[in-house]
Each structure stands twice: as C-alpha cells, then as structure tokens.
Amino acid sequence: MTAWPGESIIIMHVSSFGPQDGSRVLLLHGGGVAGWMWKSLRGSLESEYKVLVPDLPGHGQSADEPYRSHTETVDALRQVLSCGGSTPAAVIGFSLGAQLTIELASRYPELVDRAMVVSAQAKAMPFTGLILRALGAAAPLARNRRFARVQARELFVPPELMEDYIHTSAHISKATLLAAVGDNMRFELPAAWSEFRGPALVMVGRRERALMRDSAAVIHTALPASEIEIVNGCGHGIALERPDWFNGRVAGWLPRQ
Known part of the structure; x- marks a missing residue:
C-alpha cells in the first residue's frame, strides 16, 4: 500500500470478494477480532457486491503492523477506497470499526456513500489511564485459550469461528491492544459527522451496556437524518449473535444493483 504525501505507510491486509464491477461495500471489524467476523455477511453479499474486508492493523493477517491510532487507520482506509475504484462505498462497521466508520x-x-454504525461508543470514558494500565498488565491473558473462550462468548463468536478468534487474540500485541482500546475509550464524535449527507443507520443491542445505548442516541442526535435501531434481545455482537437477521437487514439497507 502506498502512502499519500506526508503520511506513513500502513501495511493492511484487504480481502476482496464478488464482482469487480459491483458496488463496493467496506466491512470494518471490531477490536480483538478480524475480518473473519464478517464471514456470514460477506457470503450473503458477494454475489452482487464487491465486498472489501480488511484486517485492521494489529489484527488477523495484519498483526505484524501495530495499531497506531484511529487517525492513521482511517488514512489507510482512505487509500484502500481511493485506489480501489472511483465510486464511493457503503461502509459497515462494528464497535471499533463503527468508530472508524464515523471518522x-x-x-x-466523498468516499462514503452510506454508513452503518453498529455498537459504537461515542462518549469518552473517565479514568482511561488507570484502565489502560490494568489492561496492559492483563494483556498476556489473551494468549490463554480458556480466557479467550470466555471473551469470545461475550462477543457471541459462534463455534465455527472460535479457532479464528483464539488465533487472532493470541497474536494481538500489547502495543496494539493499548493503542486501539485507548482510542476507543477516548473517542468522541467529530463535528463533521453532523454534515454527512449519505444515508446512515445507527444500531445498538437493547441488552448492551447503558454507555453503548446512550452513545447510539448521541450519534443519532448529532445526525438527525440518520436512522436509529435498537435490536431487541441482542448484546454487543449483533452481527454474530443474529447473523441471519443482520444479513437481511443489511441487504434491505444497501441500494440494489
């Protein structure tokens, strides 16, 4: 991947599926997982759309490239979209990826036709420094299979993707963990979000933490033309918890070819 003038180079693995002349859909995974989390959704879209699935820096097949910041990751995603076609893309992001979608x-x-924001935190958390120090001390636990399985259940990772999760978790460096979680916790809505003119859908599970539900309301309020959807019975992991429903919701939200 080449850099724009004044930007550093970020090597990020990007998989492409579907017809090369199809409308583009960019899928951005959450922290601690990788592009494999979109396997079900990607499979439901790739007959009609050109589906782009990156492994974000520090994750999956991009594990050797540490996560530095949201800002640098968004610049790398800009390069992906700018070099891969002349038309804007629909962008769907979950959790960390949802924050990147907003950014x-x-x-x-000009690169984003429409945005689906799934389970994005949009209110900065207090005591970030203390939490990150505790997280840094606990980082080696991510390499423990039993601990990883417990974490996977929190995200509703299905059995067929469990080994992908365990492998991804074991290869996330402490530097990536602290950088990604730090920017996630400090995230606040950019002022320009209120000026986005494409269709936008803000989604959150009704069983998610109050912080997440409040964040969805903040994101929607900042962009009143957006649609907000609170999904009954779901926690933090809608796409993995209810894949058939989610796939159908995305299909209905995307423009037909």
Missing part, C-alpha cells in the same frame, strides 16, 4: 464518513465523505 471515515466525517473526514472523507
């Missing part, structure tokens, strides 16, 4: 749509709206 991408805010900073580079």
Whole structure:
C-alpha cells in the first residue's frame, strides 16, 4: 500500500470478494477480532457486491503492523477506497470499526456513500489511564485459550469461528491492544459527522451496556437524518449473535444493483 504525501505507510491486509464491477461495500471489524467476523455477511453479499474486508492493523493477517491510532487507520482506509475504484462505498462497521466508520464518513465523505454504525461508543470514558494500565498488565491473558473462550462468548463468536478468534487474540500485541482500546475509550464524535449527507443507520443491542445505548442516541442526535435501531434481545455482537437477521437487514439497507 502506498502512502499519500506526508503520511506513513500502513501495511493492511484487504480481502476482496464478488464482482469487480459491483458496488463496493467496506466491512470494518471490531477490536480483538478480524475480518473473519464478517464471514456470514460477506457470503450473503458477494454475489452482487464487491465486498472489501480488511484486517485492521494489529489484527488477523495484519498483526505484524501495530495499531497506531484511529487517525492513521482511517488514512489507510482512505487509500484502500481511493485506489480501489472511483465510486464511493457503503461502509459497515462494528464497535471499533463503527468508530472508524464515523471518522471515515466525517473526514472523507466523498468516499462514503452510506454508513452503518453498529455498537459504537461515542462518549469518552473517565479514568482511561488507570484502565489502560490494568489492561496492559492483563494483556498476556489473551494468549490463554480458556480466557479467550470466555471473551469470545461475550462477543457471541459462534463455534465455527472460535479457532479464528483464539488465533487472532493470541497474536494481538500489547502495543496494539493499548493503542486501539485507548482510542476507543477516548473517542468522541467529530463535528463533521453532523454534515454527512449519505444515508446512515445507527444500531445498538437493547441488552448492551447503558454507555453503548446512550452513545447510539448521541450519534443519532448529532445526525438527525440518520436512522436509529435498537435490536431487541441482542448484546454487543449483533452481527454474530443474529447473523441471519443482520444479513437481511443489511441487504434491505444497501441500494440494489
């Protein structure tokens, strides 16, 4: 991947599926997982759309490239979209990827046709320093299979993807963990989000923490033209917890070819 003038180079693995002349859909995974989390959704879209699935820096097949910041990751995603076609893409992001979706749509709206924001935290958390120090001390636990399985259940990772999760978790470095979680915890809505003109859907599970539900309301309020959907019976992991429903919801939200 080449860099724009003044930008550093970030090597990020990107898989492409579907017809090369199809409308583009960019899928951005959450922290601690990788592009494999979109396997079900990708499979439901690839007959009609050109589906782009990156492994974000520090994750999956991009594990050797440490996560540095949301800002640098969004710049790398801009390069992916700018070099891969001339038309804007639909962007769907979960959790960390949902924050990146907001940043991408805010900073580079000419590249984003529409945005689906799933379970994004949008209210900065207090005591970030203390939490990150505790997280750094606990980082080696991610390499423990039993601990990883417990974490996977929190995200509703299905049995067929469990080994992918365990492998991804074991290869996330402490530097990536602290950088990604730190930016996640400090995230606040960019002012330009309120100026995004494409269709936007903000989604959150009704069983998620109050912080997440409040964040969904903040994101929607900042962009009143957006749609907000609270999904009954779901926690933090809608796409993995209810894949058939989610796939159908995405299919209905995307423009037909």
